[in-house]
Amino acid sequence: MSKLLNKPFKAFTIYALVILACSIPVYYFVVNSIWMEELDEHNLIIKQRIENKLGNIQLDEKELNETLLLWNTLQPGSRLTPISQPKERDSVYTFTRQNEYISDEVDRFRGLSSSIKVNGKFYHLAIETNVEEADETVVAIALVTLLFVVLLVAGFIFLNRKISKRIWQPFQNTLHKLKSFDLTEGKPIRFEQTDIEEFEELNQSLHKLIDKNISVYSQQKTFLENASHELQTPLAVLKSKTDLLLQNKHLTAEQSEILNAIELPLSRISRVNKNLLLLAKIDNSQFAETENLDVSTVLTQSTELLADYIQDKNQNLSHEVKQPLTLACNKLLLEILLNNLLINAIRHTPKNSTIIIQLKDNMLQIQNTGTEALNKEKLFKRFAVSSSETASSGLGLSIVKEICHRYQWQINYTFENYLHSFSVIF
Amino acid sequence: MKILIIEDETELALDIAKYLSSENYLCEIASTYQKATDKITGYQYDCILLDLMLPGGDGIRLLELLKRENKQDGVIIISAKNSLEDKIKGLQTGADDYLAKPFHHSELSARIHSVIRRKQFNNSNVIEQNEITIDLPGKTVSIKNKPVNLTKKEFDLLLFFIGNKNRVISKGALAEHLSGDIADMFDNHDFVYAHIKNLKKKLSEAGCGNYLKTIYGTGYKWES
Numbered sequence: 001m002s003k004l005l006n007k008p009f010k011a012f013t014i015y016a017l018v019i020l021a022c023s024i025p026v027y028y029f030v031v032n033s034i035w036m037e038e039l040d041e042h043n044l045i046i047k048q049r050i051e052n053k054l055g056n057i058q059l060d061e062k063e064l065n066e067t068l069l070l071w072n073t074l075q076p077g078s079r080l081t082p083i084s085q086p087k088e089r090d091s092v093y094t095f096t097r098q099n100e101y102i103s104d105e106v107d108r109f110r111g112l113s114s115s116i117k118v119n120g121k122f123y124h125l126a127i128e129t130n131v132e133e134a135d136e137t138v139v140a141i142a143l144v145t146l147l148f149v150v151l152l153v154a155g156f157i158f159l160n161r162k163i164s165k166r167i168w169q170p171f172q173n174t175l176h177k178l179k180s181f182d183l184t185e186g187k188p189i190r191f192e193q194t195d196i197e198e199f200e201e202l203n204q205s206l207h208k209l210i211d212k213n214i215s216v217y218s219q220q221k222t223f224l225e226n227a228s229h230e231l232q233t234p235l236a237v238l239k240s241k242t243d244l245l246l247q248n249k250h251l252t253a254e255q256s257e258i259l260n261a262i263e264l265p266l267s268r269i270s271r272v273n274k275n276l277l278l279l280a281k282i283d284n285s286q287f288a289e290t291e292n293l294d295v296s297t298v299l300t301q302s303t304e305l306l307a308d309y310i311q312d313k314n315q316n317l318s319h320e321v322k323q324p325l326t327l328a329c330n331k332l333l334l335e336i337l338l339n340n341l342l343i344n345a346i347r348h349t350p351k352n353s354t355i356i357i358q359l360k361d362n363m364l365q366i367q368n369t370g371t372e373a374l375n376k377e378k379l380f381k382r383f384a385v386s387s388s389e390t391a392s393s394g395l396g397l398s399i400v401k402e403i404c405h406r407y408q409w410q411i412n413y414t415f416e417n418y419l420h421s422f423s424v425i426f
Numbered sequence: 427m428k429i430l431i432i433e434d435e436t437e438l439a440l441d442i443a444k445y446l447s448s449e450n451y452l453c454e455i456a457s458t459y460q461k462a463t464d465k466i467t468g469y470q471y472d473c474i475l476l477d478l479m480l481p482g483g484d485g486i487r488l489l490e491l492l493k494r495e496n497k498q499d500g501v502i503i504i505s506a507k508n509s510l511e512d513k514i515k516g517l518q519t520g521a522d523d524y525l526a527k528p529f530h531h532s533e534l535s536a537r538i539h540s541v542i543r544r545k546q547f548n549n550s551n552v553i554e555q556n557e558i559t560i561d562l563p564g565k566t567v568s569i570k571n572k573p574v575n576l577t578k579k580e581f582d583l584l585l586f587f588i589g590n591k592n593r594v595i596s597k598g599a600l601a602e603h604l605s606g607d608i609a610d611m612f613d614n615h616d617f618v619y620a621h622i623k624n625l626k627k628k629l630s631e632a633g634c635g636n637y638l639k640t641i642y643g644t645g646y647k648w649e650s
Binding site: 229232233235236237238239240241243244246247251253256257259260263264267268270271274281286287305306308309311312332339343347396 | 442444606
């Protein structure tokens, strides 16, 4: 993943690189042409000066020949040689020559080949001027270009950072608020005003979306609580009727069995209903009062309460407290959390097996034997685990999760060495 | 003994009255806040069963009324709300007990029994049932003046049966009595059978008659 601004930045940088790279030969061509033109002009001026000066000084034939000999020996840039016919036209040329004094240096020259007339005689004049070598020019241009490329890219990076920090600030603000948003808290988000149209539009849309979600969520919570409440009374009446029917002296064995069979699903409905109500209440942030509780004390109470059921299945309970732990939380919620985890372990552990409870380093771990791992995704969801055969309400672990969420405790499930292991990190 | 049932769900109120009538309780029903106020101010009851959500007013205010009038009636709140705040508030305002709906009649009956005994006998609270003597504050049981050593759960069961004499109590109701809300979470209540077996054995070894009967397929009954 890359940042949004880095995408055009990359393209801009590549484009700049290509253009600057292309400019190197162009620069070379332009610089070279200017050089050549200037040198041609320079050579021409020298030619005119030589022609003029040689014409002005009055030398006889002999003197002239001696002077030319001396000239051709000492003067490095030009040479005069007698010719019979003047050149029809001047010509220019470029050539390279091994440096006579430095062995590995090759010099480039621009030459002018022309003819002048001195004392009525024609002479061939060759003027050669040293020019910068082509490769040196290219290297110099490339170095300068590279310097500019570096400056350009550095500038891009600097500007990009500065701009992205500033112009993305409203977006970052919005993102930060969205990240810390928790639907279950039911508090709407207030986005900061921004003068960038797109962000303002985004904020407005998010605002609408969140408001709607909060409203739907709270309606659902209220509905759940109301529905559970409404179910309590008919359930109470049903339970009351079965109790009364049980007192009937003329009940036959068959009728008793039917009555018994009614009691089981009835208690299951009332359990589901109670748990739904409990969930709704936890969702609605009830159970606000907190006190400092010693976890191992509450744990001991829970195991004592469940002792009958543990004994019933002849299960072995190992209970180890390595470090005492005190928590500030609601007593009822902590009891429910521990009870639900323990009930879960007792219910799903076969007879004659072991349940291990460990409390250490801010962590409570409850382990029980099992044959295969449970679906971690579904485990804590409401009614997600099929429960047709067990007495489960399908809500026990959801309640555990909800309580952990309330106090920001961490609940984990792992399956290792044929042990289901639920751990709560406080 | 007079019981006032303040409950707007008439069906439930009638059932409670019917269940309790076999225990020599005289039950009256008030279905609204106003009717309840009239009955409370006009008469004396041994125990009042109070639903908190009533047409015409909040049940808590009836508790305050009882307190103001200095009435000594025992009060058990029966509420569908099952909220801890209500429970604490109710008990602080003078209620003797709190029972969440839905409940078994046997549980209610045992609680009424206990509240009335506490109100009327205070510290010399001793129940004499057949040849059994139960000292409630001391939590001891003796048969023909010989002490019987019962566990806490066996003691609870014995009291529960005596509070529900001659009525069939289902295993589920007994399990709920012993382990409260947790009983809901299990379908298997075999441990009840183990406790009852022990209780029966201890009682009969101490020379007590066989009053605790198993009713096939449904539950248990204390006959006397």
